[in-house]
Amino acid sequence: MKRIVLFLVTNIAVLLVLSVSARLLGVDRFLTSNGLNMGMLLAFAALIGFGGSFMSLLMSKTIAKWSTGARVIAQPANQDEAWLVNTVKRLSSKAGLPTPEVAIYDGAPNAFATGASKSRSLVAVSTGLLQGMNKQQVEAVLAHEVAHIQNGDMVTLTLIQGVLNTFVIFLSRVAGYAIDSFLRRDDDEGGVGIGYMIGSIVCEILFGILASIVVMYFSRKREFRADAGAASLMGDRRPMIEALRALGGLEAGQLPKQMAASGIAGGGMMALFSSHPPLESRIAALEAAR
Numbered sequence: 001m002k003r004i005v006l007f008l009v010t011n012i013a014v015l016l017v018l019s020v021s022a023r024l025l026g027v028d029r030f031l032t033s034n035g036l037n038m039g040m041l042l043a044f045a046a047l048i049g050f051g052g053s054f055m056s057l058l059m060s061k062t063i064a065k066w067s068t069g070a071r072v073i074a075q076p077a078n079q080d081e082a083w084l085v086n087t088v089k090r091l092s093s094k095a096g097l098p099t100p101e102v103a104i105y106d107g108a109p110n111a112f113a114t115g116a117s118k119s120r121s122l123v124a125v126s127t128g129l130l131q132g133m134n135k136q137q138v139e140a141v142l143a144h145e146v147a148h149i150q151n152g153d154m155v156t157l158t159l160i161q162g163v164l165n166t167f168v169i170f171l172s173r174v175a176g177y178a179i180d181s182f183l184r185r186d187d188d189e190g191g192v193g194i195g196y197m198i199g200s201i202v203c204e205i206l207f208g209i210l211a212s213i214v215v216m217y218f219s220r221k222r223e224f225r226a227d228a229g230a231a232s233l234m235g236d237r238r239p240m241i242e243a244l245r246a247l248g249g250l251e252a253g254q255l256p257k258q259m260a261a262s263g264i265a266g267g268g269m270m271a272l273f274s275s276h277p278p279l280e281s282r283i284a285a286l287e288a289a290r
Contacts, residue, residue: 147229
């Protein structure tokens with residue numbers, strides 16, 4: 001409930017910041033003079049920016065199960081599945097959380113946690129990870145995912161994404177109007193021209209790239225926190241260090257794009273766009289912890 005309140009408060013705060021900034025800078029008068037309703041643009045930006053992120057969060061478990069083919073262990077079919085469920089239950093209890101759903105999916109080594117809230121979460125591991133690591137290493141990976149839930153990382157990243165989406169949509173439209181106004185400065189006709197459409201699209205792409213850099217920065221930071229959280233839940237940092245080293249010797253599986261930031265391992269074409277820090281950096285951070 002606290003996270004939902006935070007989501008709503010953040011949404012309102014973003015709208016207020018945009019509204020006040022536009023008024024102080026005279027942007028609202030510029031937009032009105034060019035036929036754009038400031039209130040409608042703010043509402044549209046919030047609806048698409050926050051609304052899209054919020055819907056993605058609400059549907060995260062369903063999307064995760066569908067896109068990975070994850071099978072929730074409702075009733076353990078063997079000792080390995082029983083161990084998996086009991087381990088997640090024990091770690092969740094230690095973290096002060098309700099037991100999340102536990103699932104297995106076929107694929108290369110990876111694991112992820114997702115869900116709209118701490119009480120409606122999912123922890124899933126791949127068959128490749130279970131086969132490529134010993135039980136202590138798997139337990140450390142599970143502790144890492146439980147730590148993500150404990151930290152509320154799914155909601156936090158959604159808030160960040162929603163804020164940035166709102167700014168991207170709003171600023172790209174304002175830039176589009178400015179570009180169109182400049183191109184049509186000698187045109188007495190009202191409305192907007194093609195400069196607005198092209199300018200908005202180009203600016204939305206450019207601002208979206210910048211927003212992705214910010215989102216990925218926070219995503220990398222939360223991985224360090226989850227590693228530290230796993231060490232705390234395990235009562236020892238060495239299992240998490242060994243799990244990361246073992247992961248470095250495996251070919252980690254790629255999760256679907258919309259879930260890439262949720263996995264135990266991930267990457268990107270460039271460091272700025274990577275959802276996860278290098279494994280060496282994560283290991284060094286754990287080794288340096290006191």
